[in-house]
Amino acid sequence: MAxxxxxxxxxxxxxxxxxxxxxxxxxxxxxxxxxxxxxNDAVAGSSLDGKSIEEILTNISSASIxxxxxxxxxxxxxxxxxxxxxxxxxxxxxxxxxxxxxAFGSFDNFKSEFSNxxxxxxxxxxxxxxxxxxxxxxxxxxxxxxxxxxxxxxxxTPILGIDVWEHAYYLKYQNRRPDYIAAFWNVINWDEVxxxxxx
Amino acid sequence: MAxxxxxxxxxxxxxxxxxxRRTMEFHYGKHHQVYVNKLNELIKGSPFVNSSLxxxxxxxxxxxxxxxxxxxxxxxxxQSFKPKGGGKPEGELASVxxxxxxxxxxxxxxxxxxxxxxxxxxxxxLVKNDSGDLQILQESNAGNPLRNGLIPILTCDVWEHAYYLNYQNRRPDYVKSFWDILDWETISRRY
Ligand SMILES: [Fe+2]
Ligand SMILES: [Fe+2]
Numbered sequence: 315m316a317x318x319x320x321x322x323x324x325x326x327x328x329x330x331x332x333x334x335x336x337x338x339x340x341x342x343x344x345x346x347x348x349x350x351x352x353x354n355d356a357v358a359g360s361s362l363d364g365k366s367i368e369e370i371l372t373n374i375s376s377a378s379i380x381x382x383x384x385x386x387x388x389x390x391x392x393x394x395x396x397x398x399x400x401x402x403x404x405x406x407x408x409x410x411x412x413x414x415x416x417a418f419g420s421f422d423n424f425k426s427e428f429s430n431x432x433x434x435x436x437x438x439x440x441x442x443x444x445x446x447x448x449x450x451x452x453x454x455x456x457x458x459x460x461x462x463x464x465x466x467x468x469x470x471t472p473i474l475g476i477d478v479w480e481h482a483y484y485l486k487y488q489n490r491r492p493d494y495i496a497a498f499w500n501v502i503n504w505d506e507v508x509x510x511x512x513x
Numbered sequence: 514m515a516x517x518x519x520x521x522x523x524x525x526x527x528x529x530x531x532x533x534r535r536t537m538e539f540h541y542g543k544h545h546q547v548y549v550n551k552l553n554e555l556i557k558g559s560p561f562v563n564s565s566l567x568x569x570x571x572x573x574x575x576x577x578x579x580x581x582x583x584x585x586x587x588x589x590x591x592q593s594f595k596p597k598g599g600g601k602p603e604g605e606l607a608s609v610x611x612x613x614x615x616x617x618x619x620x621x622x623x624x625x626x627x628x629x630x631x632x633x634x635x636x637x638x639l640v641k642n643d644s645g646d647l648q649i650l651q652e653s654n655a656g657n658p659l660r661n662g663l664i665p666i667l668t669c670d671v672w673e674h675a676y677y678l679n680y681q682n683r684r685p686d687y688v689k690s691f692w693d694i695l696d697w698e699t700i701s702r703r704y
Binding site: 340344345348379383436437438439456457458479480481484485488489 | 539543544547579632633634635653654655672673674677678681682
């Protein structure tokens with residue numbers, strides 16, 4: 315079965331003023347849609363046809379570069395839309411809060427480590443909060459790679475991610491990536507992140 | 514000595530409609546300027562404090578390499594343009610392009626394709642080696658062919674910041690228009 319571009323759970327304008335409607339619309343209908351259709355082209359008729367995206371990504375070292383780039387792009391954006399919400403922001407609660415405190419000392423330490431990872435990723439890529447076998451970690455990956463991939467430096471299950479390709483912020487923030495990263499904290503859907511943490 | 518942002522010999526709106534004024538303001542006035550500033554900060558107290566950009570590109574790693582190469586790449590990119598440019602290469606470069614790629618149109622097609630398919634941020638290059646042979650390369654992020662002993666002739670910046678304000682996700686449209694502002698007199702002299 316072919317992969318489908320997921321619908322957003324909110325309007326394109328719902329994350330304003332942090333992320334503008336035009337950016338959201340182009341990001342979803344053009345960038346994410348292109349990754350989705352190119353992924354379908356790349357797996358059609360191959361041994362990967364019918365496999366789940368998670369299965370494909372965890373064995374990405376044996377797949378083609380087209381599957382790596384577009385499979386990553388499909389998965390990463392699907393996660394990105396989910397971990398944001400118009401009612402987002404604030405801080406996590408419960409088990410996730412405990413796990414963050416345990417791994418980073420405090421929420422503020424985590425916030426600065428994650429923000430730095432996002433700001434310092436040179437070129438296009440993503441910063442992540444990841445469940446690893448040694449607890450929660452922050453990492454970043456180039457282009458459309460992610461921590462599910464068996465080629466990733468830090469491997470695990472991503473539960474929060476920020477897109478730092480320039481297309482994610484350029485219409486509103488231009489060269490000011492740090493301003494976009496600061497704004498992102500206002501739209502993080504911690505309920506969704508906690509759900510993914512629980513597994 | 515500190516590096517400086519080189520002057521442009523055309524106005525910021527001179528490349529319109531191919532590259533709009535606002536893109537130039539950010540690309541040259543912010544991105545290029547910030548690479549210059551960061552490089553100057555990073556080389557202070559480093560072994561590269563008195564190095565040329567070319568030495569930095571050949572020998573440095575990490576932030577010094579990235580910012581040094583980005584300074585060089587953008588200077589080279591902006592110096593490849595002129596208002597109402599376009600046309601074709603001249604002299605020796607024209608004949609080597611014909612010999613290597615069969616025709617200028619074939620070269621244009623191959624270079625454009627390399628620019629369109631480069632995944633993520635980076636630069637597409639036309640380079641020559643010691644024997645004068647031409648080659649098209651895709652380099653990620655700050656990648657600069659001088660590092661591998663090759664001589665750059667032409668480059669296209671395909672970081673999204675180079676075209677996003679005007680073209681958004683339509684990189685192929687930017688690459689198509691890019692040919693209309695090339696200053697082939699300058700580019701041909703590089704060969
Ligand atoms: Fe994106
Ligand atoms: Fe650039």
